[in-house]
């Protein structure tokens with residue numbers, strides 16, 4: 723299974739599907755994705771094989787560290803990201819994985835800025851801010 727950008731230059735080989743899927747409605751993820759919320763599937767980075775060249779963008783995370791977004795300089799797609807509080811994990815953009823059967827989010831965070839029509843189905847855990 724692969725996650726790829728729009729043009730195909732940057733890709734990530736995934737070992738399998740994972741249940742560690744998190745939806746984030748924070749304003750930064752809204753701007754990062756251009757959609758009302760971001761969804762990342764988290765894997766230990768050692769299990770992933772990255773091919774191509776990624777550009778890194780860092781922003782301050784609410785947890786105090788940085789949140790790194792990795793995107794393709796040619797087509798602009800974010801393919802993966804890393805949160806400072808989970809440095810050994812990479813979050814792979816669900817939209818970059820062409821697998822509609824991927825599991826639904828187990829967690830929905832920053833719901834205080836969730837668009838009113840977006841519903842993350844049960845039994846996901848819901849948090850108004852980040853996970854405590």
Ligand SMILES: [Zn+2]
Pocket residue numbers: 727728729730731732794795796797798799
């Ligand atoms: Zn690309």
Ligand SMILES: [Zn+2]
Pocket residue numbers: 746747748749750751752760832
């Ligand atoms: Zn977010």
